[in-house]
Amino acid sequence: MTTFYLAVLIFSALILLAALSSALAYRFGAPLLLLFLGVGLIAGSSGFGIRFDNDALTFFVGSLALAVILFDSGFGTSLKTFRASAGPSLLLATLGVAMTAGLVAVAAAVILDFDPLQGLLLGAIVASTDAAAVFFLMRIGGIKVLERVSSTLEVESGINDPMAIFLTITLVTILSADGPTDEGAISLTLHFLREIGFGIVFGLLGGVLTVLVANHFGRNRGLAPILVLTMALLIFSATGAAGGSGFMAVYVAGLLAGNRRVRYSGSIRHFQEGMTWLAQIVMFLLLGLLATPRNFPEIAAPALALALFLVFVARPIAVWLCLWPFKYTLSEKGFISWIGLRGAASILLAILPRLYGLENAGIYFNIVFIMVLMSLMLQGWTLAPVARFLSLVQHKHGGTLESVEIDLAGNAKHELVVYRLGEGAPVLEGARIPRWAIPSLVVRDGRSMRYFYAGSLKAGDYLYLFVAPGMSYLLDRIFSGDGGDDSGGVLLGSHVLVPERPLKELIGIDESIEIPPGEAETPIADYMKRELGGRAVVADRLHIGSLSLIVRDIDDDNNIVSVGIWKNPDGDPKPPLFDPIRRALTRRANRRHKRTG
Template structure:
């Protein structure tokens, strides 16, 4: 490659990156997972449109697996342990037994409805059985759902990639004879146990080291933190264990430890995760040829309907039967099982393994992901409201953003007083925020107001508050409580809990903690 070729490649790459970032903004505004527009960018660049040829399934598999590792490390780093710790058991059951049920039911549908032989049917069932972490994170974190529901979906999507990858690998290498259940179960148990143990161990080693080693520049801490997650992924893969579960658990340990420069680490991890998603989806869009997709539409719709309306509900309601969870929440969890990059990456495994008919599986999976993401993604807010999972007026409540100030061991909170909020007319001293929380600045009509005790809040006011990590949650609850019931919120029994049932909602509202 000449220097001029390098400049050309960088120009194209930078342009594609910026186009993908604009696509992410557009997708967010219309309520779609960004992956769809990233895939569209890849398809437009492909040989059927602009003419860029890319058909190396082995390279796509390798790069895709590496990108998934980065995405899952970022997912672990940004997952709140407090929100998922009580959900580990149901999430683990969904990620293992639920995956097995989905694989069998989906494979049966493909076999009996489409006449697909059992080997390809089981491969297809395994490929599409897992929910996608990137798609779930991008859509659900913008919805004001009960913590139990969003935490369960996030934990499941972080854990269930590992079992599905194991199943796809097993079926892809079994071109002649399908392995017995005992072999499959033993392989899954080994990979999950060893991969999980390595992820936790390397995460704890990273926490121990980063707390005690003074690095010469603050920008090195995010690099080191993400590096430990990648090491966990690679170490597990080196011993034929699950690198995916190791990467997620390693990131979970590191992200929930009190490490230096946590805000910078989180920002860096999110940027790396976005870069991995963009590269992954654009590459997968390049891998398919639109001219070959028309024949895959019917089987994709049939398999997708079996998965969405039969396999997923059976697995969710069956696996969550032992857990006390309202039927509304189970129904939403069933509908919110979004598919994304993981199935498309997994569809490259049988191609590399030389499985006959594997290319048609790739086309079916691609069409299935696109169609059902278009159906499920935009429908989630309305579906959640229909089930009563989004509280009336929740979108008008105070939305608090946090920016940790590591040096001062403090958090900066920001909020805007929404129209209709009971915060209007409340004086600063009547907020009665837990010490040492203070309102430091009010931005009103593009001007700054230095708050006094008697300063009365108005609709549209932007407040900046400084608090400490220990009382941040209490401060957020108090702000939320006053926003709901005004200065007398405490007397009215309002605690500001985001998962409690506000006055006026149905008594069987499932949002409980």
């Protein structure tokens, strides 16, 4: 028992030390995962002398940790982001991984005198990128990269691990059998397709089950996150036992569940964020403890040469060829090429040659460890400067400080958003707050007060509003002090329509929309006023297919005299406000009022 308590004490202290090291990362912009690895290295056999050499335990714990991270990555990815970059990301995650592995194999043959299979194994181990490292560095760098680029990196990083794992396990199996197996290229291809196919199918089914379990059994706010995490691990293990890719399954399940309405989703997201941090810390600590830095010098030179080849040659060639069919700019391709950080997945896969007892297994692990360290230091520290140099940093419009989903009874649902009002914010100069945003609380000089008793809003105030989910981004411009002119038309529309024109003319803007039966000749203003309940307010929005009709101005008699239009690039947004059911109920209530009155 003394040994048990001592082991728990030491490991808890290491986790605490790793967590506290995040302050250094935020202060100096250091790659946080590098600090986690550093804590493990310092505490290991070449540092404070903690001896840890359990490869199997590290691999299994690391696999579970990676499953937790991938589920959270999928859960936090919107379908809009996924659809925007699905094609290029899938190519990068499959063909790009294979091309990177092949190019590294060529370099390994030259630099290390590896035979083709050995070189290909090394290439497969380092072929996938690390999502956690990329997006953490973007956050602490204080930058927001253009959405097209960030979504490509996000989706690629979330789905490229299955390809790297498949290649690594296949090559390890072949090398452990002292040569090619009876399986030919066609058989291996079918095996890969089965793994990915099972992963997608199990992931879709698991995502549906996760939503059902969370909504029907997660009636306790504290229990719901546990149910969701347990479902993720169940999906991962069941898919693997059935011969599929558990990593693909948990990502797909998270993607599906995260884009459905789930009870206590705010609590679930906060819990998963904490579990993801814990998973990363535990995984990197174990990998750091497993390493033996005293053996690094003898292999350092070739490992650094391979790392530089991967960063400056292999990754760029793979990215440029995979993105060639798509309309990415030179700067976008260059940034995606540069931000291909290697992380925990690569070191985890480097354990497999040791588990299978391959010749020179230690060399694989040490080389990969040095390559990951080089990647985190070289690419990790330069992410923000490279993004600024390539002019890919997206201008910030203030935006919400925080968004919290509020779980209400029945189908009612709102978000509580918080803004800090900056100097020059349009709302301080008379801009109206749309009626679908309900101000509730103002915090001024550390004191809270109800909105209606706060008087005129002032710069520096924190304003709390209740907003229907998905609508808060429309408020960013009127609460921001640096771009609140709505020049992009998001709040009041990018073009102005003549309100007296018939509704059918909207088809000339978007041929895919369907005009409600019998409304083709109805003037736009009359239709909007009726559908909005008979009373319009500036910034009210009405959605028809992919188009948003927006009230820009009204006269003293509450007639709409100016209509703006905004075309949603992702099609019909299906907003919670003024949905077809609510509009039908409003029309029915108006007709009943006229009959009775």
